[in-house]
Amino acid sequence: MSTKVKEMKTSSLSKTMKKKELLTVSQGLAYINSKETRVWHTISQNLDNIATLVFQTNEAHKQLVDELATKDEHGNAIRSEQNQIDFGDNLEAANDRWSAVLEEEVTFDLIPIKLDDLKDYGMDANIMKPLMGLLIIE
Numbered sequence: 597m598s599t600k601v602k603e604m605k606t607s608s609l610s611k612t613m614k615k616k617e618l619l620t621v622s623q624g625l626a627y628i629n630s631k632e633t634r635v636w637h638t639i640s641q642n643l644d645n646i647a648t649l650v651f652q653t654n655e656a657h658k659q660l661v662d663e664l665a666t667k668d669e670h671g672n673a674i675r676s677e678q679n680q681i682d683f684g685d686n687l688e689a690a691n692d693r694w695s696a697v698l699e700e701e702v703t704f705d706l707i708p709i710k711l712d713d714l715k716d717y718g719m720d721a722n723i724m725k726p727l728m729g730l731l732i733i734e
Contacts, residue, residue, distance in 0.1 A: 608705035615653050616698035622650045624727045627720065635713045642707055642731070649702050656697045664690045708733045
C-alpha cells in the first residue's frame with residue numbers, strides 16, 4: 597500500500613518597499629509569531645527573509661544614537677521620562693538622518709499567508725491592517 601504525501605508549495609513574492617514599511621511588516625510578523633497558529637513555519641521563513649534588513653536598519657539607528665544623542669557620564673544615551681532618546685541640539689539632524697534611513701527602499705521575498713489561516717486567532721486589527729494585501733491575502 598502506497599501513501600502519497602501532499603506537497604505544499606509556498607511561493608514567495610519579491611517585494612520592494614521602504615524601510616519604514618519593512619519595520620511594520622517585521623512587527624506584524626513578530627505579533628503573529630507570538631500566537632499559536634498553524635502558519636508558524638511560514639512566519640518563521642518570512643522572519644528569516646527580512647532578518648538581515650531589519651538588523652541593518654536597527655544598526656543604522658544605533659549608529660545615529662551613538663553619534664548624535666546626548667550622553668551621560670558613562671557614555672550612555674540620556675532618555676526622557678517618556679523613554680525618548682535626548683538628542684539635544686542634534687534633534688533636527690537626528691530626525692533628518694532617521695527619516696532618510698526609513699525612506700530607503702529594500703527588496704526581499706515574502707511568502708503570503710492566507711487570511712483564512714489566521715481568521716480564527718483573534719488578531720489585533722490595528723497590527724494586521726498594514727499587512728493586508730501585502731503579506732496577508734484573501
